[in-house]
Amino acid sequence: MKDGDRFTRGVYAISVAAELVGMGQQNLRLYERKGLLEPGRTLGGTRQYSENDLDTLRRIGDLLEIGLNLAGIRMVLHLEADMRDLESELASARRSRADGFHSES
């Protein structure tokens, strides 16, 4: 990888993030206001969109195309986030059992 990429990779300002996902900057701000997204902020207050944020933005575009409104999309994204948490939680629980994490007297 190139030297400069180490710092720029993964974090984008709203202008470049909007162009990457093909959306307006105003929409991205609205999605955050509606609770669909929570991008990072610099100390100055500028939004920092991660690769993960870009993925959810693309997911928002798909869900909008289907016909869901922003309230419905908010629920879907939250449910998917909860699902991922439960999956990793279940995975670590299975790992602990397989590794004999707790001694069986």
Added chain:
DNA sequence: CTTCTGACA
């Protein structure tokens, strides 16, 4: 870059 406001389908 930010928030806010108003017009449009």
Added chain:
DNA sequence: TGTCAGCA
């Protein structure tokens, strides 16, 4: 209701 343009 979601999108977009313009202003401060």
